[in-house]
Amino acid sequence: MSDASDGRRRHRERWRRRVCLERQLHDGAALRISSMALRLGALDRAAPQRDIDALQDEVAAALEELRAVAGQIYPSLLLEAGLGPALRELVTARGADAAVHVTADRAEPAVEGAVYFALADVLEAAAGPLTISVRTERGPAPEEDVVVVVIEGADPALAPPVLDEAEPLGGTVTVEDGAETITARFPCA
Template identity: 60%
Template sequence: MTTADDATDATDATAGRERRRDHWQRRRRLERRLHDGAALRISSLALRLGVLDAPREQIDALQGEVADALDELRAVAAGIYPPLLHEAGLGPALLERVRATGADVALDVADDRCGPAAEGAAYFALVEVLTGSPGPLAVGAHRDGTELVVRIGGADPALAAVVRDEAAPLGGTVEAGPDTIVARFPCG
């Protein structure tokens, strides 16, 4: 028998998952605005600088500053929501991150797509785990029905709290063993 409290809890949980999905969609839209707006404008400025009638060393210096600003803007946009995560999925985005940081990580991530909320939450949870784990890690991820299952081997079990912070708002779960963290992120 379902009580009114059970129905309220279910409604609250559903509303929380919807808010979290909206959160990831807002992050993605913000990243696109930065890329499609400011980044394109800065790129255009760099090209226009190349045709100015001024001493070459001044133009080169200005182009260098513009290029630095564009790199910083791209880094901010990628921190909000990596374009590769949206375009290609969790596996390629994690591989790019591992290569960029030089982390000692073995990745085994299936090509199955799971939606921006689940993939975004898993990605940012894993980024935090990578940052907090000095030793080698083994990260596996695959879709199991309606869930994205992420297994992190070699991680400090205390980092399960970081993963839980991303999984729980979506209705996901996290289990931590002595050297393994297993998280389930609902795909819906």
């Protein structure tokens, strides 16, 4: 196995572990905290209501913090619904001025995660409106398929964080001369 393909395999394994960690948080601690919130609401009213309300507020805050951490590991919407819904939610949550068009087929978690977090970095740093297109480009064989991301209106200085996510998967990033367009290619295999 070549060093490059071994590196891609290790990178994909790290993404798989991130997905597993997010699922453990979601299916374990988050469910337990949600259950506690319900049980607090059903407590005998012998306890002062303000104490129960305060505990419910603390439990709700802990649950929100846990969800925020899980989303930074691997967003559950990305895992469940794919890049389109996850990116649209990200744009809304960040209040970013961006139009998102996704026609890409579902890809493995490493690819979708890399695309998502690359675009999260771009949205965080972008100064103006963006148009983001994500599509699947078919290769001669399924293992040669590529997810192509085109970011229009982007400062070329935003290319390095995109490359940081694409390169470990064997991907590339190009910036069009004289244009504010970044194109990234994320191999699916």
